[in-house]
Amino acid sequence: MQVTVTVNGEETSGDIEPRLLLVHYLRNHLGLRGTHWGCDTSNCGACTVWLDGLPVKSCTTLAVQADGRRVRTVEDLETGGVLDPVQEGFVQEHGLQCGFCTPGMLMMARALLDRDPDPDTTTIREAISGNLCRCTGYENIVRAVRWAAEHTTAEVTA
Amino acid sequence: MTVTEVPTSAAGNPIGFGRMIRKEDARFVRGQGNYVDDINLPGMLHGALLRSSYAHARIVSIDTTAAEAHPKVKAVITGKILETLKLAWMPTLSGDVQSVLATDKVRFQGQEVAFVVAEDEYAARDALELIEVEYEPLGVVADARRALLPDAPLIRDDLEGRTDNKIYDWEAGDAARCDEVFAHADVVVAEDIIYPRVHPAPMETCGAVASMDKVTGKLTIWTTTQAPHAHRTLYALVAGLPEHKIQVISPDIGGGFGNKVGIYPGYVCAIVGSIVTGAPVKWVEDRSENLMSTSFARDYHMHGEIAATRDGKVLGLRVNVLADHGAFNGVAQPTKFPAGFFHIFTGSYDYPAAHCKVTAVYSNKAPGGVAYACSFRITEAVYLVERMMDCLAFELKRDPAELRMQNLLRPEQFPYTTPTGWEYDSGDYPRALTEAMRIAGYDELRREQAARRADPSDDTPLMGIGLSFFTEGVGAGPRKHMDILGLGMADGCELRIHPTGKAQLRLSVQTQGQGHETTFAQIVSHVIGIPPEDIEVIHGDTDNTPFGLGTYGSRSTPVSGAAAAVAAQRVKEKARIVAAAALECSVDDLEWEHGRWFVKGDPEQGKTMQELAMAAHSSLELPEGVEGHLDASVVYNPPNLTYPFGAYICVVDVDPQTGVVKVRRFIAVDDCGPRINPMIVEGQIHGGLADGIGMALMEVIAFDAEGNNLGGSFMDYLLPTSMECPSWELGETVTPSPHHPIGAKGVGESATVGSPAAVVNAVLDALQIRQADMPLTPAAVWRAMQGRPLRPDLAIE
Numbered sequence: 035m036q037v038t039v040t041v042n043g044e045e046t047s048g049d050i051e052p053r054l055l056l057v058h059y060l061r062n063h064l065g066l067r068g069t070h071w072g073c074d075t076s077n078c079g080a081c082t083v084w085l086d087g088l089p090v091k092s093c094t095t096l097a098v099q100a101d102g103r104r105v106r107t108v109e110d111l112e113t114g115g116v117l118d119p120v121q122e123g124f125v126q127e128h129g130l131q132c133g134f135c136t137p138g139m140l141m142m143a144r145a146l147l148d149r150d151p152d153p154d155t156t157t158i159r160e161a162i163s164g165n166l167c168r169c170t171g172y173e174n175i176v177r178a179v180r181w182a183a184e185h186t187t188a189e190v191t192a
Numbered sequence: 193m194t195v196t197e198v199p200t201s202a203a204g205n206p207i208g209f210g211r212m213i214r215k216e217d218a219r220f221v222r223g224q225g226n227y228v229d230d231i232n233l234p235g236m237l238h239g240a241l242l243r244s245s246y247a248h249a250r251i252v253s254i255d256t257t258a259a260e261a262h263p264k265v266k267a268v269i270t271g272k273i274l275e276t277l278k279l280a281w282m283p284t285l286s287g288d289v290q291s292v293l294a295t296d297k298v299r300f301q302g303q304e305v306a307f308v309v310a311e312d313e314y315a316a317r318d319a320l321e322l323i324e325v326e327y328e329p330l331g332v333v334a335d336a337r338r339a340l341l342p343d344a345p346l347i348r349d350d351l352e353g354r355t356d357n358k359i360y361d362w363e364a365g366d367a368a369r370c371d372e373v374f375a376h377a378d379v380v381v382a383e384d385i386i387y388p389r390v391h392p393a394p395m396e397t398c399g400a401v402a403s404m405d406k407v408t409g410k411l412t413i414w415t416t417t418q419a420p421h422a423h424r425t426l427y428a429l430v431a432g433l434p435e436h437k438i439q440v441i442s443p444d445i446g447g448g449f450g451n452k453v454g455i456y457p458g459y460v461c462a463i464v465g466s467i468v469t470g471a472p473v474k475w476v477e478d479r480s481e482n483l484m485s486t487s488f489a490r491d492y493h494m495h496g497e498i499a500a501t502r503d504g505k506v507l508g509l510r511v512n513v514l515a516d517h518g519a520f521n522g523v524a525q526p527t528k529f530p531a532g533f534f535h536i537f538t539g540s541y542d543y544p545a546a547h548c549k550v551t552a553v554y555s556n557k558a559p560g561g562v563a564y565a566c567s568f569r570i571t572e573a574v575y576l577v578e579r580m581m582d583c584l585a586f587e588l589k590r591d592p593a594e595l596r597m598q599n600l601l602r603p604e605q606f607p608y609t610t611p612t613g614w615e616y617d618s619g620d621y622p623r624a625l626t627e628a629m630r631i632a633g634y635d636e637l638r639r640e641q642a643a644r645r646a647d648p649s650d651d652t653p654l655m656g657i658g659l660s661f662f663t664e665g666v667g668a669g670p671r672k673h674m675d676i677l678g679l680g681m682a683d684g685c686e687l688r689i690h691p692t693g694k695a696q697l698r699l700s701v702q703t704q705g706q707g708h709e710t711t712f713a714q715i716v717s718h719v720i721g722i723p724p725e726d727i728e729v730i731h732g733d734t735d736n737t738p739f740g741l742g743t744y745g746s747r748s749t750p751v752s753g754a755a756a757a758v759a760a761q762r763v764k765e766k767a768r769i770v771a772a773a774a775l776e777c778s779v780d781d782l783e784w785e786h787g788r789w790f791v792k793g794d795p796e797q798g799k800t801m802q803e804l805a806m807a808a809h810s811s812l813e814l815p816e817g818v819e820g821h822l823d824a825s826v827v828y829n830p831p832n833l834t835y836p837f838g839a840y841i842c843v844v845d846v847d848p849q850t851g852v853v854k855v856r857r858f859i860a861v862d863d864c865g866p867r868i869n870p871m872i873v874e875g876q877i878h879g880g881l882a883d884g885i886g887m888a889l890m891e892v893i894a895f896d897a898e899g900n901n902l903g904g905s906f907m908d909y910l911l912p913t914s915m916e917c918p919s920w921e922l923g924e925t926v927t928p929s930p931h932h933p934i935g936a937k938g939v940g941e942s943a944t945v946g947s948p949a950a951v952v953n954a955v956l957d958a959l960q961i962r963q964a965d966m967p968l969t970p971a972a973v974w975r976a977m978q979g980r981p982l983r984p985d986l987a988i989e
Contacts, residue, residue: 051314058313067230068223070446072395073479077906080395108223121221125213128871131879132705133220134395134446140221159914166906168395168447169705171878172914 037101042110050097057081059097060107068108068137079165082138083107089145108137111144119182120144129178131169139165143179152183199786201723207787208718211871214710225444229476231401231414237266239465239475240316241458242306242323244298247556247899248345249327251294258322259308264315266469269307269461271295279464282430285454285676288521290559292457299347299519300558301901302484307461309469332556332899333357335986336493336516339553347519347554357554359521364535364612365547373508373545377499381583386965387572388985389491389893391483391909392564396446398486399476402462406470412439415459418448418702419742422679424734426455442732448704450563451487453524453744480904487560488893491516492572496580504588506599508545509538511576515552522559525568526674532562532569533665535612539577540621540663540837541599546611556899565880565944567664567745578660578949586962592659593634597625600661614665616835617929624925625661628839628861631923637843653845656958660840662946665833666938667750676741682829684738685755687763689822691809693722693802699731700740701752706940707872708748712756714868715934719760721787722801746938755828757933762824767804773814774799774807834929834937838862842950846958851973853889853955861923864939873939878920880943886912888951892967896987
């Protein structure tokens, strides 16, 4: 069936099977391979993207559910050659190792900061609790999100 | 320790050791990593595996007619077809054989039965549903303790002459001396301790893209491997393909943890699929396939005994292990040591006598056993000795920190030879434990605990404090002792210095997140003084890197890091000859500082490494026998393992109403020698500590009586999230390895090895009971409090 999905601000369309998962639409039909697939069961969050501004797990979202809606992926975080503060925070605070969970973590972190620009560490831990990471033990991810919170604020006040 | 100031490059990076953000992050934070599932080739087909629903059953028939008729299916491959290619079975890493696609029987739930190649992944999976397999169910060995009973079903009837399920009996240490010690000891404490089956579960599952070019005869395989060179050789040996026509590429790897060391049937099927169809074939397993069929870890059923004097001096340690290896003996470890390095089981203590016996058995479970950052089973050994130390403290009513301090090896005992013959290179254990206790505020914690226990009106959660001390043995290993399937465990390294002073370093090891592209550049930078941003680290492609056995067992820095340091030292010495020629002096007149050779007493007269690189490629006349250029190629054969160590303290609060454990604090003092990049080292430790929380409290691959896997998805196999992990509190001591060129010891697995015992000891301290097995889920804690401990690994009463 035919779907039209606005992905990262650009309209995309495809003739797809109704059962096609959104993660596969993004990865295989659009070639946006920053969104990763890790578990099938909504537990790991490697596939986290935004649907109409809210984070969803694209491994348990059908592509047809995104028809007529807006999807944002990790590829859209960098604008005009400048990293989003969450991306920079992950680099500065060593918030990633193998990098596989990172795109999902980044999308979840950006969603949190848009909602709550100055979250405490408990709030950050709750926000990313649906995203699994096997490498970092989460500590540096929390610090990375704090880094992003602090630097966004600094830019605004400056 | 004296701190040498490290100069900083124009880009702000340390020229040598120090905190530096990672080179690899630029691509990962942009979603531009290149993992196996990101590889797409023109005309590529997709494979999927049909897996057994039974744990043990005879295959009566397989009918693939309907699957073959599916319009998008290009090939259906069964064991019968593989038999014609002599590929139905493949060797394991332990000298056993493993079925690629089952021909006679299935031996565990999830075993590979047939492979479909289709135009897309969805069609391939549809076609699996069209394959009719008739099974004749057989009796199941789901509990290792039943594997050797006379009426146990014979699992490996494919092996000629085999009549039971025993793989081996193996022992180490001095049994007679141990018996003598135990016969006369004041105190003997015995305990049954299970290290249950767990799974490394990297976020990226395993997979491969195979492409056989029929014109050139070249096979290229992009695959999730921690050991690309070893895989290339094994493919050559197994499939009879010429090794120079095989290129194994390990692109970005989404975590390994030992899960990606071996060769899985899916990889072989992808290769066969490409040969059969003439097109590239991608196969990527799903999460359930990963959890149910790829290399698990542990499954050690241990009976430990500790002998001591009444005042707490340990005299002897004895252990009997029943090891469940699953349906095929596929453990990845040096050939000479069938139980891995388990026999480094006296840990960090001064045991005059020790003996261990390991009996390994087949069961109707997935094969594996050596994985999940275990340092070839030192994990199991550390867990045993640290639990036993707490059992002794419990019996003697001693403080576990004080009892450990009494028995730790003393600095003057190094180099120390263990009762089972391992030589620890260096250590100062009391210093590390003292530091951990200082950070924790140990005495104050004990006072808080005592006050709460003494107050009958206190209905807050039960407070527990747990310790563990570990000694790791990593950097396998010396060629005279260690090989895997006959391949010695030395690693190559090539350093090329370009004329303009930029460098490329080619490694045999393969990062799965450890940050080799950064750390190894810093090692070279440390030695030859050029900025780390000017050094490109190349790895993970067998056509473009020298041979070596790969990254696992925390071996990259101890072995390959040493190779890089030695290669850099050779470059530096060659540059000295070039400098002498350029400055028209003797090499003996030259002195080195900050990336520059200069004339002693005349620092103005000197040449930087960059200038010398150009000079080495120029027409500058060099001494007889010196050819020019600055490149170096090295193979490093480690003289010994390195022995990192550390002291961990965990503080928990246990809710007695629900059995829920909350980790309040975790203090980790690690000594891995000098830290090349402290940020990366701390990240490695953080990750391992989370593993410890997971194993101690949440993770287990359990089975029911029919051999059904009860941990086959992330809904059942629980991993720690940000909510279960506290904010880690780290400390360090630095005791260099005397035999490593830069003193580094390796750190990748230390925290995974050391931390589970600290968490379990803390929970048991809270409950004031001597023993309960991992994982200490709320149900397990509650049952332990009722005096009815749970067997966590079996849904069988």
